[in-house]
Amino acid sequence: MFEAAELGHKLSKGEYKRIEPKLRADLLDAQFDLSKNGAFPVVILISGVRGAGKGETVNLLNEWMDPRHIHAFAFDNPSDEERERPAMWRYWRALPPKGRIGILFGSWYTAPIIDRVFKRTSGKDLIRSIDEINHFERMLADEGALILKFWFHLSKKRQKKRLRALESDPKTSWRITKRDWDFFELYDRFYRISEETLRRTSSAAAPWIVVEGSDAEYRAVTVGKVLLEALRKRLALKKERRVPKSQAAPIVKPVDRVNMLARMDLELALDRKIYAKKVEKLQSRLALATRHPKFARHDVVCVFEGMDAAGKGGAIRRVTAAVDARLYHTIPVAAPTDEERAQPYLWRFWRHVPRKGRITIYDRSWYGRVLVERIEGFCSEADWMRAYAEINDFEEQLAANGAVVLKFWLQISKEEQLRRFKEREATRFKRFKITAEDWRNREKWSAYQEAAADMIERTSTDRAPWTLIEANDKYHARVKVLSTLVQAIESALGKSW
Numbered sequence: 306m307f308e309a310a311e312l313g314h315k316l317s318k319g320e321y322k323r324i325e326p327k328l329r330a331d332l333l334d335a336q337f338d339l340s341k342n343g344a345f346p347v348v349i350l351i352s353g354v355r356g357a358g359k360g361e362t363v364n365l366l367n368e369w370m371d372p373r374h375i376h377a378f379a380f381d382n383p384s385d386e387e388r389e390r391p392a393m394w395r396y397w398r399a400l401p402p403k404g405r406i407g408i409l410f411g412s413w414y415t416a417p418i419i420d421r422v423f424k425r426t427s428g429k430d431l432i433r434s435i436d437e438i439n440h441f442e443r444m445l446a447d448e449g450a451l452i453l454k455f456w457f458h459l460s461k462k463r464q465k466k467r468l469r470a471l472e473s474d475p476k477t478s479w480r481i482t483k484r485d486w487d488f489f490e491l492y493d494r495f496y497r498i499s500e501e502t503l504r505r506t507s508s509a510a511a512p513w514i515v516v517e518g519s520d521a522e523y524r525a526v527t528v529g530k531v532l533l534e535a536l537r538k539r540l541a542l543k544k545e546r547r548v549p550k551s552q553a554a555p556i557v558k559p560v561d562r563v564n565m566l567a568r569m570d571l572e573l574a575l576d577r578k579i580y581a582k583k584v585e586k587l588q589s590r591l592a593l594a595t596r597h598p599k600f601a602r603h604d605v606v607c608v609f610e611g612m613d614a615a616g617k618g619g620a621i622r623r624v625t626a627a628v629d630a631r632l633y634h635t636i637p638v639a640a641p642t643d644e645e646r647a648q649p650y651l652w653r654f655w656r657h658v659p660r661k662g663r664i665t666i667y668d669r670s671w672y673g674r675v676l677v678e679r680i681e682g683f684c685s686e687a688d689w690m691r692a693y694a695e696i697n698d699f700e701e702q703l704a705a706n707g708a709v710v711l712k713f714w715l716q717i718s719k720e721e722q723l724r725r726f727k728e729r730e731a732t733r734f735k736r737f738k739i740t741a742e743d744w745r746n747r748e749k750w751s752a753y754q755e756a757a758a759d760m761i762e763r764t765s766t767d768r769a770p771w772t773l774i775e776a777n778d779k780y781h782a783r784v785k786v787l788s789t790l791v792q793a794i795e796s797a798l799g800k801s802w
Contacts (some may be wrong), residue, residue: 632662
């Protein structure tokens with residue numbers, strides 16, 4: 306992919322001065338149209354070899370356009386806070402909202418390439434990282450993002466010349482360190498691994514644009530024109546685009562109309578005295594486990610889903626009662642805000658991923674896409690069909706980073722739900738729990754049961770399994786939740802904890 310960027314492309318200063326004023330004016334107009342349109346974000350990745358002009362190009366784009374509507378991030382070594390979360394976490398948070406441009410100087414490609422060059426990882430590790438990146442970029446594109454990936458390239462000879470020139474100039478010598486020369490010594494290996502990575506990650510939705518970096522005028526005009534053309538092409542599309550249709554095979558209902566939820570024994574119950582003893586013992590174990598020094602190596606992500614009035618809140622309170630308030634964060638999930646709607650649907654959950662030694666409890670979660678959004682038509686069939694794989698990717702990254710991922714589905718019968726609804730309406734301090742929306746959802750009971758069964762079947766994995774909770778009896782439900790959570794954390798800590 307790099308051959309065309311080694312031809313010695315050059316643009317005269319006179320030609321540059323002729324092109325530059327109109328190009329920057331056109332870019333400003335396109336940026337204004339993007340902000341006014343507000344239908345999609347622009348994600349620009351700036352990567353490539355050292356000394357190829359990446360930093361100068363980022364500065365130039367900020368100069369040419371309105372920097373108030375550009376989110377520029379320069380990524381170096383991860384901070385302690387970032388190391389305690391999945392590798393993609395710091396990039397998730399940097400994504401621009403719709404109507405804005407995000408420039409990522411250094412990106413999710415940097416660490417996989419460098420780690421492979423220095424043999425800290427294997428070829429299989431690189432392929433695994435490439436697969437994760439492809440899935441992530443496919444998700445961004447499906448969410449509407451315009452992705453532009455620029456790789457700034459220099460031949461080995463030109464890179465050496467560029468580094469020496471920067472080093473010898475008093476104004477720029479500070480930019481060149483021993484690390485730059487260490488990287489140069491491995492140029493050939495960087496070349497091979499980078500080319501393989503680019504080849505495997507250049508797709509129709511997120512293609513690589515390789516830019517020769519030896520001539521400042523040429524690279525500036527090249528990047529500017531590519532960005533302008535891409536913006537104009539996307540802005541020319543009608544805002545109200547045709548609703549995408551799923552290309553996947555339809556989900557087939559069981560012929561006998563029986564699913565895993567229908568087979569649950571909802572008659573399971575506990576005597577109140579037995580319940581009290583079990584809860585006390587389990588809460589004690591949970592308190593000890595979360596205060597153990599080894600717990601600092603892990604984080605816990607708990608997802609609570611279920612039918613309305615299934616007892617999610619009561620189960621969550623029994624968990625948090627045993628945990629130091631400084632160690633957990635409960636996220637009640639409602640309809641997305643305007644800020645959240647301007648981002649990929651997983652974004653509002655990404656940003657709450659806990660640090661090591663912490664617990665995040667999601668009271669409803671990212672599964673809303675394949676439940677309420679599916680049933681109420683808040684997203685297209687194509688959107689919720691692809692969400693299964695995107696959710697599995699997300700949870701796999703959490704687990705791979707050491708998280709204990711627990712997902713609880715609390716199931717009650719339709720009759721028990723009706724009884725609880727009426728009880729809430731009749732009890733003054735419970736009236737806030739029942740709304741007209743709850744009654745509307747109840748009318749779609751069968752649809753929710755069907756969607757939940759599909760969800761559990763397609764997203765229950767070895768590393769992030771679903772636990773089905775028989776919740777007609779709240780005592781049984783709370784004990785099963787606590788028991789599952791305690792056993793999972795103790796298992797993560799190891800036998801000798």
